[in-house]
Amino acid sequence: MTMIEALRDAMDVALERDPSVVVFGEDVGYFGGVFRCTAGLQEKYGEERVFDTPISESAIVGAAIGMAAHGMRPCVEVQFADYMYPAYDQITQEAARLRHRSNGQFTCPLVIRMPTGGGIYGGQTHSQSPEALFTHVAGLKTVVPSNPQDAKGLLIAAIEDPDPVIFLEPKRLYNGPFHGDHTGKSVSWASDARGDVREGYYKTPLGKARVTREGAAVTVLAYGTMVYVAEAAVQNSGIDAEVIDLRTLLPLDLETIVTSVEKTGRCVIVHEATKTSGFGAELIAEVQEACFYHLEAPIERVCGWDAPYPHAQEWDYFPGPDRIERALRKVLEV
Amino acid sequence: MTDRKVKLTYPHPPARPGEDPDFSGITIPEAGLLDVPPLDLDARGSRPYANGLIRVLDDDGNAVGPWAEYLGEDTETLMRRGLRDMLRMRAIDRRMMTAQRQGKTSFYMQCTGEEAVGCAFQRQMEPGDMNFPTYRQQTLLVAADYPLEMMFGQFYSNDLDPLNGRQLPVLHSARDFGFFTISGNLGTQYVQAVGWAMANALSGDRKIATAWIGDGATASNDFHGALLMASVYQPPVILNVVNNQWAISTYTGVATGKARTYAARMRGYGIPSLRVDGNDFLAVAAVARWARRRMREGFGPVGVEWFTYRVAAHSSSDDPSAYRPKDDGAAWPLGDPIERLKTHMIAKGLWSEERHAQAQAQILDEVTQVQKRVEAHGTLVNPPPTNPADIFKDVYAEMPDHLRRQRQEMGY
Ligand SMILES: Cc1ncc(C[n+]2csc(CCOP(=O)(O)OP(=O)(O)O)c2C)c(N)n1
Numbered sequence: 143m144t145m146i147e148a149l150r151d152a153m154d155v156a157l158e159r160d161p162s163v164v165v166f167g168e169d170v171g172y173f174g175g176v177f178r179c180t181a182g183l184q185e186k187y188g189e190e191r192v193f194d195t196p197i198s199e200s201a202i203v204g205a206a207i208g209m210a211a212h213g214m215r216p217c218v219e220v221q222f223a224d225y226m227y228p229a230y231d232q233i234t235q236e237a238a239r240l241r242h243r244s245n246g247q248f249t250c251p252l253v254i255r256m257p258t259g260g261g262i263y264g265g266q267t268h269s270q271s272p273e274a275l276f277t278h279v280a281g282l283k284t285v286v287p288s289n290p291q292d293a294k295g296l297l298i299a300a301i302e303d304p305d306p307v308i309f310l311e312p313k314r315l316y317n318g319p320f321h322g323d324h325t326g327k328s329v330s331w332a333s334d335a336r337g338d339v340r341e342g343y344y345k346t347p348l349g350k351a352r353v354t355r356e357g358a359a360v361t362v363l364a365y366g367t368m369v370y371v372a373e374a375a376v377q378n379s380g381i382d383a384e385v386i387d388l389r390t391l392l393p394l395d396l397e398t399i400v401t402s403v404e405k406t407g408r409c410v411i412v413h414e415a416t417k418t419s420g421f422g423a424e425l426i427a428e429v430q431e432a433c434f435y436h437l438e439a440p441i442e443r444v445c446g447w448d449a450p451y452p453h454a455q456e457w458d459y460f461p462g463p464d465r466i467e468r469a470l471r472k473v474l475e476v
Numbered sequence: 477m478t479d480r481k482v483k484l485t486y487p488h489p490p491a492r493p494g495e496d497p498d499f500s501g502i503t504i505p506e507a508g509l510l511d512v513p514p515l516d517l518d519a520r521g522s523r524p525y526a527n528g529l530i531r532v533l534d535d536d537g538n539a540v541g542p543w544a545e546y547l548g549e550d551t552e553t554l555m556r557r558g559l560r561d562m563l564r565m566r567a568i569d570r571r572m573m574t575a576q577r578q579g580k581t582s583f584y585m586q587c588t589g590e591e592a593v594g595c596a597f598q599r600q601m602e603p604g605d606m607n608f609p610t611y612r613q614q615t616l617l618v619a620a621d622y623p624l625e626m627m628f629g630q631f632y633s634n635d636l637d638p639l640n641g642r643q644l645p646v647l648h649s650a651r652d653f654g655f656f657t658i659s660g661n662l663g664t665q666y667v668q669a670v671g672w673a674m675a676n677a678l679s680g681d682r683k684i685a686t687a688w689i690g691d692g693a694t695a696s697n698d699f700h701g702a703l704l705m706a707s708v709y710q711p712p713v714i715l716n717v718v719n720n721q722w723a724i725s726t727y728t729g730v731a732t733g734k735a736r737t738y739a740a741r742m743r744g745y746g747i748p749s750l751r752v753d754g755n756d757f758l759a760v761a762a763v764a765r766w767a768r769r770r771m772r773e774g775f776g777p778v779g780v781e782w783f784t785y786r787v788a789a790h791s792s793s794d795d796p797s798a799y800r801p802k803d804d805g806a807a808w809p810l811g812d813p814i815e816r817l818k819t820h821m822i823a824k825g826l827w828s829e830e831r832h833a834q835a836q837a838q839i840l841d842e843v844t845q846v847q848k849r850v851e852a853h854g855t856l857v858n859p860p861p862t863n864p865a866d867i868f869k870d871v872y873a874e875m876p877d878h879l880r881r882q883r884q885e886m887g888y
């Protein structure tokens with residue numbers, strides 16, 4: 143299954159099992175989404191469960207909050223993460239806080255799906271990675287799946303979660319893993335074990351990271367597309383690195399991270415988002431706090447440059463395997 | 477007990493794939509019915525214009541009614557230029573769609589069927605006026621005589637691109653040609669145009685701003701904020717809505733709801749508003765001329781809904797056969813803007829089928845020649861070397877230290 147099919151399957155399962163689940167967003171209904179993630183769902187469940195909305199992200203999320211507070215479980219789509227900003231008020235000031243400010247009278251079991259990240263020549267408004275803008279907000283959970291298996295299980299878990307979940311889908315991974323070499327042949331999920339998706343209902347718990355490659359020399363923390371780019375860098379370098387796919391940024395699986403860094407004593411953090419005040423900064427803080435006496439070298443970050451995502455210079459901007467390899471070597475030098 | 481009397485509605489287009497195109501729900505008043513209102517028209521007085529449809533060219537290609545008299549002295553030059561601009565726009569679209577399919581660029585967006593709107597409008601504006609466009613208004617650049625080398629350079633992100641490859645193809649910026657930098661985030665420009673026009677008024681520079689938005693994006697918060705700001709402060713801004721019936725796969729009814737027209741919605745904010753046949757070059761020219769004159773007199777903002785049809789796919793990434801009938805565009809009751817102007821010019825003895833075919837071929841050839849020259853500077857197929865350090869330029873006026881360090885880390 144592709145990640146697109148896996149996400150669709152997750153929504154299908156959720157719609158089937160729970161009549162309070164509704165799916166909506168721009169072009170989501172009849173057409174099935176510009177990335178086709180909801181294709182066929184309106185036909186199967188009808189317009190009351192799966193429908194098209196006006197182009198107002200704040201209205202989509204605001205209405206979803208109202209439904210969620212009433213007791214439904216909306217799973218809405220924002221067409222690109224770059225277009226969530228009009229909804230930012232509703233997400234951060236409302237969805238995130240209903241439970242707390244009403245002392246539990248009102249809650250917000252809501253999922254907001256959005257394609258994230260670059261690598262598709264989308265320029266500055268189809269490539270952003272805004273995860274840190276969500277992890278910074280108390281009351282939100284933030285998930286970034288890296289493969290079809292996880293995408294399905296995590297999305298079902300997110301829909302069943304009692305609190306609002308931001309579900310960031312790395313669009314560069316929709317149709318296959320991407321190892322960071324845009325000139326190489328594209329790979330499909332059919333040829334990757336992680337594209338093997340179980341039928342029916344299953345959940346992948348939020349807040350659990352996964353070690354995708356075991357190693358002893360250095361720990362690499364990554365999520366989304368960067369999991370594969372990091373794996374490629376590790377392979378190219380021949381370094382015995384341990385790669386951790388965080389899967390959920392908040393709540394964060396600190397235990398898995400700490401266990402690994404205590405073993406390796408070194409850590410490299412990779413994300414596509416801009417560096418300054420990025421999620422990597424949070425990871426560094428957590429790792430040094432928990433593992434200070436185990437660290438052999440300063441922690442390295444490989445991130446998007448602190449500039450708007452460019453169109454033509456995409457591959458100069460994208461943190462590719464070479465930059466990651468350099469960082470791996472640097473932390474091993476000390 | 478559940479109450480099924482209370483139900484939600486979900487707007488539907490009249491026809492879907494596999495069905496015949498159906499525009500029977502669209503009322504098209506006769507051409508020439510509406511007169512030209514005084515320049516100080518107010519919202520209340522604009523009711524017939526907001527709910528009606530200003531048309532000049534009738535079904536036989538005759539220019540009729542009071543708006544036909546509102547085109548200025550030299551209608552012949554106006555029409556010849558307009559036809560050339562529209563043919564040029566269509567040739568650019570044709571060449572670029574092919575180039576995109578050949579992998580020479582990442583992305584492209586056509587405006588097929590909507591050529592009259594921007595081409596006729598722009599020729600009524602004055603130097604120094606500023607358009608705040610969307611990606612569907614390359615016509616404004618064509619009719620501002622924007623050099624095609626720069627336009628194609630932008631499509632190919634090569635060294636002829638005035639934006640250094642930073643922006644997605646079609647998202648131009650051309651300050652000297654009255655074209656504000658296009659954002660990919662829908663709606664944002666609309667309220668910015670109002671602010672620009674407030675600055676026009678405050679500085680007394682006698683220029684104006686024009687705001688552009690698609691029917692779908694009228695749902696955005698910024699559209700509503702813009703209308704309110706314009707209604708409150710009365711700056712010289714023309715608030716355009718291009719209603720081409722679709723927002724990607726979403727039918728325009730999902731943006732109108734139970735409102736009658738987009739013009740009526742703008743009128744609801746207290747802004748006098750008109751609805752115009754956007755496929756009628758002469759109607760667009762006349763109304764744009766009227767609106768520009770109104771701005772000059774200081775009578776405040778005006779809203780205009782250009783009623784048209786998006787004949788092509790939304791973008792190079794879209795396939796409309798999945799959500800609307802095949803040949804829907806060909807069945808659009810208000811026809812094709814180029815054909816309609818051509819028919820009129822032939823009827824007036826100004827043009828002929830032969831000359832049209834000749835002009836079409838000549839313009840396509842001109843455009844193709846420019847395209848080839850620009851392609852020699854590099855495309856996605858034979859990418860020119862990028863200048864990676866450029867990423868760090870213009871983030872700020874002065875580069876802060878942390879960006880300097882990142883640039884060094886990059887190796888530059
Ligand atoms: C804030 C925001 N939300 C969503 C999108 C994605 N998007 C791009 S174009 C488009 C449809 C716009 O339709 P309309 O306003 O009618 O303009 P048209 O394409 O018909 O010219 C959508 C949903 C976006 N660019 N920005």
Ligand SMILES: [Mg+2]
Pocket residue numbers: 690691692718719720721722723724786
């Ligand atoms: Mg539209």
